[in-house]
Amino acid sequence: MKKIDKPLALPIKKIVRESERVKTFIFDYDFPGKPGQFVMCWVPGFDEKPFGIIKKEGEGFSISVAAVGNTTKALHMMDVGDLLGFRGPYGSHFKLPEKGSIALIAGGYGMAPLSYLAQEARKINLEVYLFVGANKKEELLYMDWMKEIGVKVHTATDDGSYGYSGFNTELFKIYVEKMIFGKVFIVGPEIMEFNATQICYEKNIPFEVSLERYMKCGFGLCGQCCVDSTGWRMCVEGPVLNQDELKKVTEFGKYHITSSGKIKKL
Amino acid sequence: MKKIDKPLALPIKKIVRESERVKTFIFDYDFPGKPGQFVMCWVPGFDEKPFGIIKKEGEGFSISVAAVGNTTKALHMMDVGDLLGFRGPYGSHFKLPEKGSIALIAGGYGMAPLSYLAQEARKINLEVYLFVGANKKEELLYMDWMKEIGVKVHTATDDGSYGYSGFNTELFKIYVEKMIFGKVFIVGPEIMEFNATQICYEKNIPFEVSLERYMKCGFGLCGQCCVDSTGWRMCVEGPVLNQDELKKVTEFGKYHITSSGKIKKL
Amino acid sequence: MLDLSVNLLGKKLQNPLILASGIMGVSVSSLKYVIQNGAGAVIFKSIGPDERTGHKNPTVFSFEGGIQNAVGLSNPGIDNSTEKLKEAVSTLSVPVIGSMFAENVNNFKIVAEKMAKTGVAAIEVNLSCPNTEDDFGRMFALEPKVTGEVIRAVKSVVGKTPIIAKLSAESPDIVEVAKSAEEAGADAITAINTISGMFIDIKHKRPILTNKYGGISGPVIKPMGVKAVYNIYKAVKIPIIGTGGVNTGEDALEYIMAGAAAIGVGSGVYFRGIDVFKKISDEIIVFMENEGYKSLNEIRGVVHKN
Amino acid sequence: MLDLSVNLLGKKLQNPLILASGIMGVSVSSLKYVIQNGAGAVIFKSIGPDERTGHKNPTVFSFEGGIQNAVGLSNPGIDNSTEKLKEAVSTLSVPVIGSMFAENVNNFKIVAEKMAKTGVAAIEVNLSCPNTEDDFGRMFALEPKVTGEVIRAVKSVVGKTPIIAKLSAESPDIVEVAKSAEEAGADAITAINTISGMFIDIKHKRPILTNKYGGISGPVIKPMGVKAVYNIYKAVKIPIIGTGGVNTGEDALEYIMAGAAAIGVGSGVYFRGIDVFKKISDEIIVFMENEGYKSLNEIRGVVHKN
Numbered sequence A, B: 001m002k003k004i005d006k007p008l009a010l011p012i013k014k015i016v017r018e019s020e021r022v023k024t025f026i027f028d029y030d031f032p033g034k035p036g037q038f039v040m041c042w043v044p045g046f047d048e049k050p051f052g053i054i055k056k057e058g059e060g061f062s063i064s065v066a067a068v069g070n071t072t073k074a075l076h077m078m079d080v081g082d083l084l085g086f087r088g089p090y091g092s093h094f095k096l097p098e099k100g101s102i103a104l105i106a107g108g109y110g111m112a113p114l115s116y117l118a119q120e121a122r123k124i125n126l127e128v129y130l131f132v133g134a135n136k137k138e139e140l141l142y143m144d145w146m147k148e149i150g151v152k153v154h155t156a157t158d159d160g161s162y163g164y165s166g167f168n169t170e171l172f173k174i175y176v177e178k179m180i181f182g183k184v185f186i187v188g189p190e191i192m193e194f195n196a197t198q199i200c201y202e203k204n205i206p207f208e209v210s211l212e213r214y215m216k217c218g219f220g221l222c223g224q225c226c227v228d229s230t231g232w233r234m235c236v237e238g239p240v241l242n243q244d245e246l247k248k249v250t251e252f253g254k255y256h257i258t259s260s261g262k263i264k265k266l
Numbered sequence C, D: 001m002l003d004l005s006v007n008l009l010g011k012k013l014q015n016p017l018i019l020a021s022g023i024m025g026v027s028v029s030s031l032k033y034v035i036q037n038g039a040g041a042v043i044f045k046s047i048g049p050d051e052r053t054g055h056k057n058p059t060v061f062s063f064e065g066g067i068q069n070a071v072g073l074s075n076p077g078i079d080n081s082t083e084k085l086k087e088a089v090s091t092l093s094v095p096v097i098g099s100m101f102a103e104n105v106n107n108f109k110i111v112a113e114k115m116a117k118t119g120v121a122a123i124e125v126n127l128s129c130p131n132t133e134d135d136f137g138r139m140f141a142l143e144p145k146v147t148g149e150v151i152r153a154v155k156s157v158v159g160k161t162p163i164i165a166k167l168s169a170e171s172p173d174i175v176e177v178a179k180s181a182e183e184a185g186a187d188a189i190t191a192i193n194t195i196s197g198m199f200i201d202i203k204h205k206r207p208i209l210t211n212k213y214g215g216i217s218g219p220v221i222k223p224m225g226v227k228a229v230y231n232i233y234k235a236v237k238i239p240i241i242g243t244g245g246v247n248t249g250e251d252a253l254e255y256i257m258a259g260a261a262a263i264g265v266g267s268g269v270y271f272r273g274i275d276v277f278k279k280i281s282d283e284i285i286v287f288m289e290n291e292g293y294k295s296l297n298e299i300r301g302v303v304h305k306n
């Protein structure tokens, strides 16, 4: 897979509003990338940030972006035809089992990489159970798409406005007691990921998690995204780690490094 | 064909004394190159000069060098195992006809590229007539090799010590009256080349000639080897030119440019 | 209609691509060949006061992404060159620019005066050859003051012939040097010349070039050239011939967007062949068509606005 | 037995390959990972007097043959770093070198004093970052005199801790700068840092880096680095850490033959992966075996004899 390491300018082809906070930006370009990998997206005049790559069948590629700060808000202001710069794909990717059932545990924009993974899993006829959490119904992403491709969707909302009332990890815990998942894939806020991985460890289910760290270079040079105590780079050896690898990442669920290099508690 | 544009250090594998003034240096490396093309050979501590590439069947490659000045004399002092640096192959190459008879007119180390050409011609079963000139018998090169591969050798020596007494061009003129050559290939001192081409023009025989000019870069940048009035670079568009191309080279047989850029009469 | 022409020093160039000095430019024929391949103007190889054969080979080789050379300013000397320059001026179909160097102010004047009389469209003053330190000492273009002196001296003897100061990215003060050249009367700036370096052949255990060091050109120096042009553009009013590593239309456009009035192309002749000029022109045209531009004026220096 | 070990500043390195500053060196873990991959010593990312988040992205990207960066000296500040440095010194299996920068002589002293107390094997004084001109002005390493002043000041507060002056090929006076550093008490020289340039994205019509300029590293700067080391080697007695564009054993050998005592490897981590250190060591060993050498001392500076 060829990497693009100098920003490639691409015009936005289409913008889809997924929820109050999330928009999907679609590009007419066959950017390489597997589920779990990310691109560095340059918003000219603002910043360049990592986003999970999505390659929906029949589209070039897209990113789904939650407006959380300056750059993502600027991105949300952009129009069709505006240019963004892309590098990537970077990082490790999810590895699907060959058959059986899998569970996806998604929080927030964690749905972005997991939606792409769900698509690939359905292509090889895996049973896909999605446990997705959000504050409220309006924050849930890709529900139509997921149902369309035959994903078994289980939702949890903090306010109970849709599906289970509470955390998706709680919901997952209920299901895990009565079902057998060959592998679990976890992407969301670190605290959600931490809780989900605890359940998997307890139940001895193999899993992969995407561990997000602040990224600068994205390709393994600056050390910004290195984790304790292995020193692995979340832009190269990560972001996708499995249950054995994650055990060595002592900082998981505890702290990470800021852009100046200071330690920040979760 | 991949070019090597940064000198490649190669040890001399074998040295063959061909004549009083000429030694062949053989290298155990499959350097690319067709008959008529040349390599730039760096003699460390001295200079880097152009020599015709020879790829004798069963050998890597070789150059045959006449000791004429500082660099070539230094080269003659070198031993097996010593390192030289090679770039190339550079320039245009000879194009053989598909069948019939060809004539080679060789003077001095002009035999170097023509011997390689003769080998390739014999491989495709062309009739090869060689008209080779030298001061004396001892200066004739590759006679055994040429006979071995079935080349019809016609020699001319200035002192009459071997074969025809006089110039090889005179000898060629005699043969051309009674024989039909599909194409003629000419390499030697410019005055010999000039005389040979005059005969071919008169008789309307297609030919190719190798036109040597002072070379610096060898790959078309410095302009040192450009000829009037086309401006062609003898390291790219030449050194091998055909009868039509040569007509446009008004300086042929008249003058060339020295390493400082001054014009020097033949 | 899409128009690539530029006005430079009172001449109209059909396109902004100028053959850089030291490449091909040894004879009228070689320049003609370059023009047939699409150059908008040509610069002769640098000529000095006396004949020089230059350094011994290896003087030029190529590596991944670049060329290294220490040809050593070989040239027949100004007196052996004036006829050739005149012939070029009178027979070639695009503006012919002379290039000159010397080792001291007095010789700069002597060469410049003779060269100006040949009728060249402009004289490029090479203040930045990195390959003749042993013969001539530190290059002039390192120092604003020295550069100003040379340009002033040259200006005093060339009459109306425009003067181009050719500068080096080896000077951390290149912007000051450019300003000083402008103040001294330079009509244009060429930036940049090659950047000095060394390659060692580990088997031979010696530098590859006979001169040990040599100037590096080609793609690897483009970012240094673009930066120089970007900064000089902010500081001077005279036009800049952006030079260094231009192989493609995209490269040329980087320089133009940084502020270059025209583009020097040298090593590109090696990297893309003699028709590099045509290829670059075509690539610029495709870009401009896609983006809806009609003239290079619309994009010159545009980076400074973003 | 073939031996790649070198003695540097009183420490024995198992091999001459040192992780260059600013690559990976943000935490004890990241350095441990580099050491597992074969580095003979490691240098931390440069630390300054205060916390800095650095420039906004894009701060790093790669092009054919090189990396451009303007990270902008992001660092947590010396006071947030001393514990980390101490931990590194006490837990890592190879010599740990600190790197520091500051904007004036006084702050150089403050940072250096604190850093020396952590027990680092040496302190590299970064006088040559090309990416913080707007914040800090011209880099110190351009001027012999300024360099001497900084080194003298640093030396006065670090006790026995060896000091390495990190220099820039952007100074045409790099040899004088090195001599001045030696005179001021520097115990070693690192040459070179990145070389500044600019890349423009012609579609965006703006420089790629947010900082506009950025330092270039990787293969494209190797010839400038080798030249610098070759010339500095002739002029000083202190050891030189040859840095810039070392991706392969051959690259490292060029520097060693030019006179380098040890080799800095930075961008090679990108070009060849984190195990670039092992790969380079292996390649050096193959070369030495083929040529019949037993120790790097036999070839260090050998080019100066040819």
Ligand SMILES: Cc1cc2nc3c(=O)[nH]c(=O)nc-3n(C[C@H](O)[C@H](O)[C@H](O)COP(=O)(O)OP(=O)(O)OC[C@H]3O[C@@H](n4cnc5c(N)ncnc54)[C@H](O)[C@@H]3O)c2cc1C
Residues within 6 Å of the ligand: A038, A047, A048, A049, A050, A051, A052, A053, A063, A064, A065, A066, A067, A068, A069, A070, A071, A072, A073, A109, A112, A113, A211, A212, A213, A214, A215, A216, A239
């Ligand atoms: C591997 C990976 C994949 C991601 N995929 C997505 C995705 O598909 N969709 C999506 O909306 N978001 C994704 N993110 C998060 C996204 O990068 C941040 O939301 C974005 O950088 C915020 O930038 P900002 O300027 O808008 O906000 P800021 O105010 O700058 O930051 C808000 C928060 O975003 C995070 N963040 C900021 N900058 C970075 C950075 N350079 N690297 C990592 N995290 C940063 C920090 O947690 C920060 O507190 C991903 C992050 C990583 C590391």
Ligand SMILES: Cc1cc2nc3c(=O)[nH]c(=O)nc-3n(C[C@H](O)[C@H](O)[C@H](O)COP(=O)(O)OP(=O)(O)OC[C@H]3O[C@@H](n4cnc5c(N)ncnc54)[C@H](O)[C@@H]3O)c2cc1C
Residues within 6 Å of the ligand: B038, B047, B048, B049, B050, B051, B052, B053, B063, B064, B065, B066, B067, B068, B069, B070, B071, B072, B073, B109, B112, B113, B211, B212, B213, B214, B215, B216, B239
């Ligand atoms: C395309 C080409 C192919 C050649 N093939 C062979 C060959 O196979 N065998 C062989 O013995 N010789 C060959 N030569 C000639 C060879 O390059 C010269 O003999 C050699 O360069 C002389 O170098 P020197 O230092 O020994 O002598 P010098 O004293 O430097 O020169 C002697 C003569 O050699 C010629 N010469 C010198 N330098 C160059 C140069 N850089 N480029 C071209 N000509 C030069 C000049 O005519 C000069 O007068 C070839 C030349 C060319 C251009």
Ligand SMILES: Cc1cc2nc3c(=O)[nH]c(=O)nc-3n(C[C@H](O)[C@H](O)[C@H](O)COP(=O)(O)O)c2cc1C
Residues within 6 Å of the ligand: B221, B222, C020, C021, C022, C023, C045, C046, C060, C067, C069, C071, C073, C099, C126, C129, C166, C192, C193, C194, C216, C217, C218, C219, C221, C243, C244, C245, C246, C264, C265, C266, C267, C268
């Ligand atoms: C072989 C060679 C010879 C050169 N000779 C000269 C010269 O005589 N005078 C000069 O001003 N520049 C000379 N240069 C520098 C070029 O004019 C140009 O500034 C430099 O090569 C950068 O441009 P490029 O990357 O397009 O080659 C020479 C460059 C090369 C490669």
Ligand SMILES: Cc1cc2nc3c(=O)[nH]c(=O)nc-3n(C[C@H](O)[C@H](O)[C@H](O)COP(=O)(O)O)c2cc1C
Residues within 6 Å of the ligand: A221, A222, D020, D021, D022, D023, D045, D046, D060, D067, D069, D071, D073, D099, D126, D166, D192, D193, D194, D216, D217, D218, D219, D221, D243, D244, D245, D246, D264, D265, D266, D267, D268
């Ligand atoms: C991303 C990046 C960050 C860097 N940060 C620093 C730094 O903080 N301090 C420093 O002295 N050099 C820094 N450098 C320069 C390197 O230490 C090294 O001198 C330069 O990259 C040349 O070596 P290389 O070609 O092996 O990368 C940095 C280089 C890169 C690529």
Ligand code: FES
Residues within 6 Å of the ligand: A214, A215, A216, A217, A218, A219, A220, A221, A222, A223, A224, A225, A226, A233, A234, A235, A236
């Ligand atoms: S972001 Fe630079 S190493 Fe991962």
Ligand code: FES
Residues within 6 Å of the ligand: B214, B215, B216, B217, B218, B219, B220, B221, B222, B223, B224, B225, B226, B233, B234, B235, B236
């Ligand atoms: S030798 Fe340089 S162009 Fe032919």
